[in-house]
Amino acid sequence: MKLSRGIALTIFSTCLATHSYAADDWRKLDPENTLIIDSSKGRMIIEMRPEMAPKAVERIKLLAREKIYDGLQFHRVIAKFVAQTGNPNNKDGGASAYPNLPPEMMFKVPYQAVDMFASKSSDTATGFLGSVPMQTMPITDAISKSNGMLRSWGAHCAGVAGMGRNEPRDSANSELYFMLDASRRLDRDYTVFGRVVIGMDVLLNITHGEPPANPDIMQTVKIAADLPAHEQPQAKLMSGKALEQLIAKKRREKGGDFSICDVVIPAKLN
Template sequence: MMKKFTVVIISLLTVFNAVASDKEWRTLDPENAILLTLPHGKVVIELAPQFSPNHVKRFKTLAQKGHYDGNKFYRVIDGFVAQGGPEDGSIKDKAISELKIEADFSIDKNWTFTLVQQNDLFAEQTGFKEGFALGKSDKENKAWMLHCPGVIAMARTNAPNTATSHFYITNGQAPRYLDRIMTVFGRVVYGMDHVQAITRTSVIEGDTPVNPKDFTPMVKVQLMSDLPKEQQIRLEIKNTEHPSYAKKLSDRRKRESAFFYKKPPPVLDICQTPVGVRMIK
């Protein structure tokens, strides 16, 4: 009897997953979403525990403890990253243990994603899985998250396993040379304009240095599910596993619009391939 019951559960789960994959949009899970409140607006970050479980667990725990509230973005370089966290060497900073890097993860022959490009400059293959941009190597049986604009990753010192709580958000062109040597654990899905408006702390040579008191603070960093429902920002995200998304990629690669009177090569840069997001009213 128990065996039959188990089979029924598995069958129901299979049906449920099939139905879910048929939907063109998926709802952002508030349990894996961070609301970053800045003085000038709100930013929503979708976390990726399926790819970087330990860093997501750390970030969620620290957010729930108020670890980031009031800290500043102290290293903000135009076209690169906005990095923030507690003051270096402070009690709050020293209290956090170091994390082992989660730069990539193992896959098997049945692992799939929605292919974007073969043999780009940094990976054998690139594609999307559950809305996240990934690189893949069949030779190594490995996959990893990519440094596309808007991703959030944990900062570290020179040694790989030294991440604590300092993090950065990429605010410009993809620094893909950081792929597989840092832990990416999520991406901005709402409010990227507010990330771009974070005060730059780096100036050109000869310009007046930015006073630290003018650095952009994090007003609050909260787990979305901890907020009352009426304060949550509810979003839907394009399902990158749906056939319509693969078609979108194909159409984008062909560039059949009359605007392209000269056709560019039929390639796609995964970091310039947006995944749609919309508000739930």
């Protein structure tokens, strides 16, 4: 996948005093849709959202369970932009033995399923599906014209994970990319399936290069549900009133410059 460079936006810190929030302000990740990448730089935990890209999530689970991803390189890593991996040949343009996937750049979800709206307007709305930032058509349209279904797409903010592809829009196969910074020009052009919720520091430390001289690798890639219960990471994400307050605080700080990418939902491991 050849994503071109974009203007880097600022990554906002999520270093919060998590002990100040109540227990019901945190939700557990679904083990069946939690991807664990143990890399040569450390562990990353990704929340996958099949509502956004069911075929992509299904493919990632299949390849992880077949251990196709184990040992693959981060073959293209561009500072303040993207880290790419997941091609069995460790190069752009590679693919698994399975057929290419259909485009899943756009999806529809019930507007009640969106966990938290960061902003609303007569033109569009922005919010989160779990930890993953998204943008939608106006909520009023969903209610009045689409039986409550929001026509939506993933927002390419820092930590967002998607499916790499070649030039054709239906050429996604096995390649994964992880956003090192925000690049919203990619919205609606690539399939978003999740977001790194633990290990953003690891992702930002992956060795850069096109290709890197000494590339980092994904040592193992697993689905949390496949691990024994005592080995499953107990990751939780902020939710409820605490998240409402966080969004409101960030909006006040940024004013007219506020963007969905200004909010990274805090996560913690028990």
